[in-house]
Amino acid sequence: MAKLLFENKAQIVAAVSAFTTLMAHPGWELMEQILKENIEIARQQLEDGVGAEETKADVDRTRDRLKVWRETLNTPRDMIEKLQTPEDQEPSVDPFDTEETIKKRREADQEDTA
DSSP: OHHHHOOSHHHHHHHHHHHHHHHHSHHHHHHHHHHHHHHHHHHHHHHHOSOTTOOHHHHHHHHHHHHHHHHHHHHHHHHHHHHOOTTTSOOOOOSSOOHHHHHHHHHHHHHHHO
């Protein structure tokens, strides 16, 4: 699905811009507050239970809602991260390689020697 929505660089740039704008919009900020409250309520329900007649199905539904609310809350940020290519991101000023970079370099070296 994402492949169809973001076929070229212009669409990707537009989407990143739209998600960035969305995150600063007062409506989204209100939505974030609502989602965070819902997440907190659901987490509290899972910890404390909602009553003596609570069933496993009730707990499963609460967990499902919690998962959906968390995913919704993180969607704009996650989409920006997915859409940005490494060259779009700011270069790291850390002079040391990360564990991931070292692993990739080792794998490439192994492929070259094979």
